[in-house]
Amino acid sequence: MANLVSTQNISFLLVFAEGLLSFFSPCVIPLIPVYVSYLAGSAEKGPDGQPVYARGRTLWHTVCFVLGISFAFFLLGMSFSALGQFLGGHKTLLTRIGGVIILLLGLVQIGFFELKFLQRERRFHLNLAGKKVSPVMAFVMGFTFSFAWTPCVGPALSSVLILASGAKSALVGNLLVLVYAAGFVIPFLLLGLFTAQALTFLERNRKLMKYTIKAGGVILILIGIMTFTGWMNGISSYLNSFGGANVPQASSSQAVEPPQPAPSESAASSESAEPVPASSGASGVAPASEPEPEAFPAFDFTLTDQYGNTHTLSDYKGKVVFLNFWATWCPPCRQEMPHIEELYNELGMNQEDVVFLGVANPKTDSFPHNQDVTVEEVKQFLTDNGYTFPTVMDETGKVFGDYMINAFPTTFMIDRDGNIYGYVPGALSKEIMQNIIDQTLEAVPAQG
Incomplete structure (x- = not known):
């Protein structure tokens, strides 16, 4: 609260x-x-x-x-x-x-x-x-x-x-x-x-x-x-930048809600997106399906990461994708990012069955009311903290709008077929991250 x-x-x-x-x-x-x-x-x-x-x-x-x-x-x-x-x-x-x-x-x-x-x-x-x-x-x-x-x-x-x-x-x-x-x-x-x-x-x-x-x-x-x-975006992120140093242990129920998305043409194009129905299980993941669900395809995108590499989500079909939306000013995000970095290294640095992708929403001249600091400042934040897992830059806010992000951090699990298996609003422990990854790896493909 x-x-x-x-x-x-x-x-x-x-x-x-x-x-x-x-x-x-x-x-x-x-x-x-x-x-x-x-x-x-x-x-x-x-x-x-x-x-x-x-x-x-x-x-x-x-x-x-x-x-x-x-x-x-x-x-x-x-x-x-x-x-x-x-x-x-x-x-x-x-x-x-x-x-x-x-x-x-x-x-x-x-x-x-x-x-x-x-x-x-x-x-x-x-x-x-x-x-x-x-x-x-x-x-x-x-x-x-x-x-x-x-x-x-x-x-x-x-x-x-x-x-x-x-x-x-x-x-x-x-x-x-x-x-x-x-x-x-x-x-x-x-x-x-x-x-x-x-x-x-x-x-x-x-x-x-x-x-x-x-x-x-x-x-x-x-x-x-x-x-x-959308002026509230900058005010809210500034206020949240205080108190990020000493954060209590976060659980999947703790999340910082970002301000209302700044109105933009790109965001408006995705207004019809509906969230995946959620019901938290013991592991903290909100399964997007019942025993015999319909497939819910992940929203595709092509974005560039902090290294200048281009990532297209649909290219990772056949692998499980750990898609994490975060912000530099968000204390729970900072709490869980070391765990993401550890799992990224332990599970093959995106070369094996699991792909880790962070998603940031840096402000630009064209979109000054986005959720985060500038692209260069996001890159510097990653470098200063030693985070090497790729983070793509959603400079227009379209991907944030497609996935209807209303809390930081939020993690989406994408299965091998490119469908959304589930999502978790809030910071996660390393054990829960591993648990939801295992669930997605073992998931039975949904009926399309």
């Missing part, structure tokens, strides 16, 4: 900030005294004439209110994430479209222009008169309050749901919604603790709150630009 969050922490911080700013907006603030006063129940005046609330009861009702808000956000998030899964084969296009929409929402929020359907409120009007305060009623109020897509909250929440739909997994999509919900509801919890003081403060500072909506719009514009252009 730490790696998952660390690779995307800029997005998560911005989403959290959006949640906070969604609360501190001119559209939400006027509603707070009404809702909080109702949650607090009847108040008695103290000696100084100020209202005194039962803090314990208010906090409990506020928690239920917050749960109602979060529940609605998660319902929306899960539906959008399901949409994202359905469009997974077109993620590059989805990323481009999502970036443009988020950018437009940011422009709407700062007042550059208006979208009428976002300016309309979608609030369920509850008749609270005579209703007794209860945890259930507080939950229902929170649920209905979350649908108040006012002119302020609408663009922010919509942008988060778009990010959730484009997330690389349902977990990431739900985490984005959770972070937004946390930013939005934490102030409510604080209100529950300091109801009287908070109501007084908000009443005195309502005019100042109008500027927070502009700040939220700027954040939306930044998210939109980074989503569309």
